[in-house]
Amino acid sequence: MINIAVFVSGRGSNLKAIFEQIKLGNLPANISAVVSNKKGCGAIHFAVDKNIPTFIIVNSKDEKFASYRKLENFLSGLKIDLIVLAGFLNKIPKEFIELYRNRIINIHPALLPKYGGKGMYGSNVHKAVFENKENISGATVHFVDEIYDNGKIIKQENVDISNVKSPEEIAEKVLKIEHKILPEVIKEFATGIIKFNN
Ligand code: GAR
Numbered sequence: 560m561i562n563i564a565v566f567v568s569g570r571g572s573n574l575k576a577i578f579e580q581i582k583l584g585n586l587p588a589n590i591s592a593v594v595s596n597k598k599g600c601g602a603i604h605f606a607v608d609k610n611i612p613t614f615i616i617v618n619s620k621d622e623k624f625a626s627y628r629k630l631e632n633f634l635s636g637l638k639i640d641l642i643v644l645a646g647f648l649n650k651i652p653k654e655f656i657e658l659y660r661n662r663i664i665n666i667h668p669a670l671l672p673k674y675g676g677k678g679m680y681g682s683n684v685h686k687a688v689f690e691n692k693e694n695i696s697g698a699t700v701h702f703v704d705e706i707y708d709n710g711k712i713i714k715q716e717n718v719d720i721s722n723v724k725s726p727e728e729i730a731e732k733v734l735k736i737e738h739k740i741l742p743e744v745i746k747e748f749a750t751g752i753i754k755f756n757n
Contacts, residue, residue: 561640561749562591566647569681571602573645573666576738577745578609586742587749591637594630596649612637618649627655640755641748644703645741648680653705662755663703666741668733670715671699675708685726685733694721696729698736700744713753714740 565574574593580586593606596616606613614633617626634642644665656663667675669684679687688696697717702710716739718732747753 560587560589561745562589562638563641563643563745564592564594564634564637564639565590565602566594566642566644566649567600567602568595568597568648569600569602569646571600571605571646572734573737573741574602574605577643577645577742578605580742580746586746588641588745591639592634594634594647596647602646616649624652627652631655631658641745643741643745646681651703656703656705661702664700664713664744665703665708665710666737667699667701667708668696668730668737669699670695670697670717671701671708671712677707679708682726682730685729688720688729689723689726694719696720696733698733698740700740713747714744716740 565577567574578590581588581590590611592612592614593602594614594616595603596618598615603613614630616630617623640662642659642663644663669675669688674684674687695717697715699712700714701712704710716736718736720729720732723729
């Protein structure tokens with residue numbers, strides 16, 4: 560059993576997918592905390608409803624650094640093994656990344672290294688994929704380092720989008736894959752298929 564903290568900024572469908580797999584007994588993990596930079600987002604409402612401890616990052620220029628220091632204390636008290644970015648849209652300070660080096664993973668709604676980098680998140684990704692008339696898209700789970708969408712790829716899965724009529728249709732197809740591969744990767748950490756080795 561590993562303790563995970565899930566970082567979110569939006570509606571929280573990936574958080575819910577992880578929660579469901581745990582509830583079904585498929586994933587030996589415990590969601591010890593949900594962390595967000597968006598106080599009122601759907602994912603935070605979900606966490607509160609499920610009595611999962613939450614932490615809100617204050618994002619103003621003056622307070623962000625101090626807020627991440629408080630977050631470090633909060634998470635160290637919870638003995639977090641793995642941090643899962645599930646639609647978390649906030650630049651993480653490099654000091655925090657260093658502290659959790661190789662223990663932060665992210666789900667990205669495209670086949671990295673294509674359609675990654677600054678500004679490539681959420682619907683922007685699917686619009687770009689649609690405009691380029693791609694036949695295949697998919698999702699990627701990767702380690703997080705100091706550069707957007709740059710860390711080592713852990714898992715990817717493709718989906719055929721040759722017949723789609725809109726970016727929204729791509730989003731829908733890709734989201735199904737996200738909900739599958741993100742819990743799968745967490746399970747690989749939890750069961751020792753992927754080992755924590757600094
Ligand atoms: C997901 O599609 C996730 O891949 C994306 O945000 C969405 C969050 O949805 N993340 C990024 O684009 C990060 N670059 P959710 O709140 O329903 O899980």
